[in-house]
Amino acid sequence: MQSDTGFEYLRFIGEQADRKALLTELMNAYGKDVWNFAYSMTRKWDQADDIAQEVFLKAYRNLHTFRSQASVKTWLLAITRNMVLDYRKQAFFRRVVLVDAFREDGASSSAEREVIESLAVNDMWKQVLELPYKYREVVILYAHYQLSMKEIAEMLGVSEGTVKSRLFHARRKLAARGGGRGDSDR
Template sequence: MEQADLEYWFDEYSESVLTYILLMVRDYQQAEDLTQETFIKAYRHHQQFESRSSVKTWLFTIARNVTTDYFRKKHPLQHYFGLTLEEKDTKPIPEQLVAMNSQNEQLYRAIRQLKPAYRQVIILRKLKEFSTEETALILKWSESKVKMTLM
C-alpha cells in the first residue's frame, strides 16, 4: 500500500464520509473530527483491507464504527435505548460542505428526525447509493434486515 493510495482514498471519499457522519451526529465540527478519525484508522489498519469489498464500503464501515463508538461514549443512554438526540439547531449545513436548495434542505431535516437505524439505511442506500449487500456489510446486518428496514 503506497502513500499515494491512501491520499487518493482521502481525496476520493472524505467528503462523502463527512456527509454521512454529519447526518448521523448533526454537529459539523464533531463530524469533521470523526471523519479524520475514520481516515486515521484506515491508515493504521490498511493492511487489513482484503479487497472482499470496495474501498468505499470498507471506509464507510470504519466511519459507522467510529460514529457508533462516539455515541456509546458521549451519549450512552441514547445509544442503549436507540433514541435520537434532541434536534440541535436545524440551520442548513455550512456552505463549504453542500450548497443545498430548499428541497434538499427539507430532505436532510427529515432524515435527521429518523431513528438512527432507519437514518443509516436511508443514507447508505438512497443517498450514498450503496447496494443492499454493501449496506448490510457496512452495518453488519443481514440483507433481509436492510430490506425490511426500508419497507
C-alpha cells in the same frame, strides 16, 4: 459517484508503498463522502470533523488489511459507521444529546439547527435526518451512497431482510410525514 477502479492496487500494497501519498489520494477521493456520512449520522459538525479525521487515521494504520472484499468506499463508510457508533457510546455524546434535547424549546434557533437546515437540500432530506438512527443510516447508505442491500447488510452486520425491513419502515415513516412516496422502489 466515485469509482473504486483507481484503488484496485490497495490489496497489493506492501510496506514499501508510499502510504502517505495513498492516504492523500483516499482523502481526496472519499473525504467528502466520509464527512457527509458522519455528519448525517451525528448531526454535529464538530463530531463529523473528528470522526472523518479518525476514519482516515484508522484506514492509514490498516491499509494492509484491505482485501477488496468490498469497495474502498464501502470499507471507509463501514469504518465511519463504527466510529459514529463509538462516539454514540461515549458518555460525552450522551450528555451533549441530553443538553441539546432540553434546548429544543423553540425559543431560539440554534446554530446547529441552522446548519442542518442549510445543508438539507430539500424537505425530503430534512425528514430523512429526523428519522430514528437505524432507519436514517439505511436510507442514507441506499439512496445517497447507492450501496446495494447486500453491501449495507454486510456493513451493518445484519441480514439483507433486516435492511429491507428498515428501508420499508423508513419509507413508511417518511410517507406518513408527507415526505415520500412510501413503497416505491428504484
